[in-house]
Structure formats: C-alpha cells, structure tokens
Amino acid sequence: MPNRSAVTRRTALALTGAAALPLVHIRTAGAAGRLNVGAVDHWVPNANAKLKEQIEAWGAMNKVEVNVDRITTVGAKLQLTGTAEGQAGTGHDIMTFIAWDPQSHASRLVPLDDVMKRLEAKYGPQNEVCQYLGRAEDHWVVMPSSFSSQYKGPCGRISLLKQHAGIDVVEMFPVSDKRTAAADTWTYDTHLKAAAACAKAGLRFGIGLSTTPDSVDTAGAIMRAFGAEMVNAKGEIVVDSDAMRACLTYAQELVRYLPPDATSFDDASNNRDLIGGKTALIWNPPSAWAVAKRDAPQVAADCWTFPAPRGPAGSFTPFLPFHWGVWQFSKNQTAAKELIEWLMQREQVEPRCTVAEGYDIPPFLSMADFKVWEEVSPPKGTVYNYILRPHHHSTAHIACFPAPPEIGVQIYNRGTPATMFSKLQSGQSIPQVIAWAKGELEGFVR
Numbered sequence: 001m002p003n004r005s006a007v008t009r010r011t012a013l014a015l016t017g018a019a020a021l022p023l024v025h026i027r028t029a030g031a032a033g034r035l036n037v038g039a040v041d042h043w044v045p046n047a048n049a050k051l052k053e054q055i056e057a058w059g060a061m062n063k064v065e066v067n068v069d070r071i072t073t074v075g076a077k078l079q080l081t082g083t084a085e086g087q088a089g090t091g092h093d094i095m096t097f098i099a100w101d102p103q104s105h106a107s108r109l110v111p112l113d114d115v116m117k118r119l120e121a122k123y124g125p126q127n128e129v130c131q132y133l134g135r136a137e138d139h140w141v142v143m144p145s146s147f148s149s150q151y152k153g154p155c156g157r158i159s160l161l162k163q164h165a166g167i168d169v170v171e172m173f174p175v176s177d178k179r180t181a182a183a184d185t186w187t188y189d190t191h192l193k194a195a196a197a198c199a200k201a202g203l204r205f206g207i208g209l210s211t212t213p214d215s216v217d218t219a220g221a222i223m224r225a226f227g228a229e230m231v232n233a234k235g236e237i238v239v240d241s242d243a244m245r246a247c248l249t250y251a252q253e254l255v256r257y258l259p260p261d262a263t264s265f266d267d268a269s270n271n272r273d274l275i276g277g278k279t280a281l282i283w284n285p286p287s288a289w290a291v292a293k294r295d296a297p298q299v300a301a302d303c304w305t306f307p308a309p310r311g312p313a314g315s316f317t318p319f320l321p322f323h324w325g326v327w328q329f330s331k332n333q334t335a336a337k338e339l340i341e342w343l344m345q346r347e348q349v350e351p352r353c354t355v356a357e358g359y360d361i362p363p364f365l366s367m368a369d370f371k372v373w374e375e376v377s378p379p380k381g382t383v384y385n386y387i388l389r390p391h392h393h394s395t396a397h398i399a400c401f402p403a404p405p406e407i408g409v410q411i412y413n414r415g416t417p418a419t420m421f422s423k424l425q426s427g428q429s430i431p432q433v434i435a436w437a438k439g440e441l442e443g444f445v446r
Contacts, residue, residue: 175381208265211415220399225311
C-alpha cells in the first residue's frame with residue numbers, strides 16, 4: 001500500500017525548513033471537495049515534505065481536502081500502482097507516472113492541453129523528452145513535472161579522476177556559463193581511457209548493465225552518441241547498422257572495466273559504490289551526493305556532476321521525467337487540473353528544487369536559471385553543470401528514442417539497450433548481440 005505516514009528518508013537507498021509560500025493562485029473555478037494525490041517517494045531527504053506542504057497550502061486556499069500518498073519506485077511499485085488503478089478504474093485523482101508510463105495509460109487520462117497551453121505561453125517550451133513522452137494522439141495526456149525528474153549524467157570524484165585518470169572535471173566544467181577548451185576533450189575516448197585507468201586502481205566506474213532504468217538510460221545515451229538506433233521513428237528495425245557496430249565496439253571495451261556484478265545492479269548500487277568510496281564515477285542524479293553529504297561528507301565534498309561525453313553524433317545526457325496525470329474516473333477533475341497547474345508555476349517549482357538541493361529538473365527550459373545549482377555545496381557549484389546549459393552542447397535524451405512511443409516503451413521496459421552491453425561483458429560477439437536484439441525487436445514491432 002502507498003505510504004501515508006509522516007515523511008521519512010528512503011530506506012531502500014540506504015541511503016527545510018520551508019519558506020513561506022507566495023500566495024499565487026490561478027484559474028479559480030470554485031474548486032472544492034476532496035482530492036487524492038499519488039506522489040512519487042522522492043530520493044532526496046526533505047523533498048517529500050515540501051511537496052506535501054505546497055499541496056496542503058493550495059488545498060487550504062481552495063477549500064479542498066487533499067490527501068498525499070508517497071509511492072516508492074523500488075520494486076516498480078509506482079508503475080504497478082498506476083497499472084492497478086487504471087485497470088480497476090479507481091484510486092487517486094492525480095497519479096504520478098514515470099518516463100514511458102503515460103503511453104500505456106493515455107486512453108484513461110484526462111487531456112491537459114488547456115493547462116499546457118497556458119503554462120507554455122508563460123514559460124516557453126519543454127525539452128524534447130517531455131514532448132516525446134507526454135503526448136499521445138496529438139494531446140498532452142500528462143503534465144511533465146519537476147518533482148523527482150532528473151538528469152543522469154556523470155558524477156565523478158574530483159580527486160580520484162585527477163589522480164588516476166589525469167582528468168580535472170572542475171577545469172572542464174567550472175561554475176561558469178562559458179565553455180572551456182578542456183570541455184572539448186570530454187569525449188567517449190576520454191571516458192574509456194579514464195574507466196581503464198580507474199579500474200586498474202581498483203575504482204571501476206559504477207555503471208550497471210541490468211534492466212533497471214539507470215542501466216538502460218546510460219546504455220541508451222551511449223548508443224545515441226554514436227548515432228545508433230534500434231528502431232527508427234517510422235517503426236523500422238535498424239539495429240543492424242554501421243553506427244550500432246561502432247557503438248558496440250566501444251561498449252565491448254568499456255564493459256571490461258565495469259564491475260563484475262554490473263548485470264545485477266539495481267538503481268541503488270551505483271549510489272552505494274560512490275558513497276562507499278568504491279568508484280571514481282557513476283552516471284546518476286545527485287541523490288548519491290545528497291546522501292553522502294549526510295553520511296560521508298568527505299565523499300560529498302569531492303563530487304562533481306557534469307554532462308555526458310561527446311560521441312560521433314554528439315552528447316546526449318540521460319533524462320528521466322516524472323509526470324502528473326488525472327484519471328478519467330476522478331470525480332474532481334477540475335480541482336485536479338487546477339492543482340497541477342498551480343504546482344507547475346515557477347513560484348512553486350523553485351522552492352521544491354531548492355529543498356531537493358538541485359535534484360529536480362524543471363521541464364520548462366526557461367527555468368534553468370534557479371540559483372540553487374550555483375549555490376549548493378560542498379563543494380560549491382558541485383551541481384552547477386548537472387542541469388544542461390547551452391554551452392554544454394548536450395541534449396536531453398531518453399533511451400529508445402526516436403522509436404514510436406508504443407514501441408519504445410516495450411524496448412525500454414525490457415531493458416534491451418543495457419542487455420546488449422551485458423551480453424558483450426559475458427563474452428558474446430557483436431554479430432551475436434545484434435542477432436539477439438533483432439529477434440527481441442521483432443516481437444515489439446509486430
């Protein structure tokens with residue numbers, strides 16, 4: 001069952017005071033009654049409390065009784081809850097969906113085109129991934145949310161990368177809106193050489209090869225950087241390509257320097273490795289850094305987050321969005337839509353992001369100027385380059401893009417990109433891996 005208790009930290013990760021809310025209100029329609037909200041249980045301590053505070057403030061202003069349930073992503077419980085509610089036709093009025101899930105529930109969700117039209121008029125466009133996943137049949141079926149939405153670029157140990165790989169990540173990506181010459185050296189060749197050097201020092205890069213989102217997102221970003229696709233935008237299987245062979249040739253080398261148990265990683269494994277001092281680099285949002293700040297401050301003070309390396313086709317940093325949707329069975333759809341629109345105002349998004357210490361990524365590109373990314377410490381500026389900025393020359397990416405979403409969701413949930421890499425680690429040849437992938441993909445495009 002969803003957690004209705006007081007706010008606690010997420011135990012599965014092993015792993016503030018709230019400022020007064022500006023009384024901003026929009027689209028008043030005499031909202032009243034009751035709402036049940038299914039919210040993702042955030043990875044960063046204190047973030048849950050801020051969201052709950054905001055929702056309760058809106059409820060008090062609008063005379064709506066609002067209940068907030070926290071639902072963990074561990075064991076896919078968030079996805080399973082959404083599936084169960086959709087099939088049963090009962091549950092929360094507002095539900096949180098991760099990544100591809102809106103595509104599976106689109107026919108059961110209330111279109112949010114009117115809400116999005118007003119927000120885009122005020123804040124401009126959303127990033128490419130949000131537009132790709134949040135729409136179905138020419139309608140916005142969900143509202144991409146900032147809450148728990150995350151980039152999953154590299155987070156490295158400053159001293160270890162400098163000592164063992166000769167890389168100064170702070171010099172590459174300082175707290176500045178100007179691109180450095182050193183940033184141009186951050187390529188996949190550099191990434192591979194660093195992985196080899198750190199593995200030799202007993203600090204293997206904490207990159208998983210399992211079917212969980214972290215592993216799939218990293219593999220997908222590497223494929224895109226080599227221009228490799230599994231299924232193209234027309235729904236055609238294109239995995240047997242020169243670009244894919246070039247990508248797998250690279251991956252064949254990379255997996256030699258990853259942990260022997262990479263195929264059994266869950267989404268907390270890389271966090272544990274970083275906090276425990278067992279790795280020099282992971283691909284992850286700053287949740288590991290946030291917990292290290294509390295549990296291993298010497299590790300936190302040595303962390304720096306930055307964009308994905310550049311490959312032949314460019315730099316693509318994994319982005320995992322969370323969305324808010326309104327079920328068609330909700331008896332208070334007007335209030336639900338008003339709450340979502342209010343929560344996505346800058347006046348609410350920025351305080352949530354600040355409490356989450358910069359973890360949350362707003363879907364609107366115009367909100368990339370929050371001060372939190374510059375001010376968070378230690379060290380100061382550690383997450384400045386976590387949010388993508390124009391001078392990074394990197395693009396938000398979700399694994400399996402640009403396949404039609406109804407196909408991409410199957411490839412993603414199956415974990416096909418990371419499984420291809422894991423088969424290379426087990427000793428299979430590149431032709432064998434491509435042949436296996438073709439067989440998998442044929443089952444998805446029929």
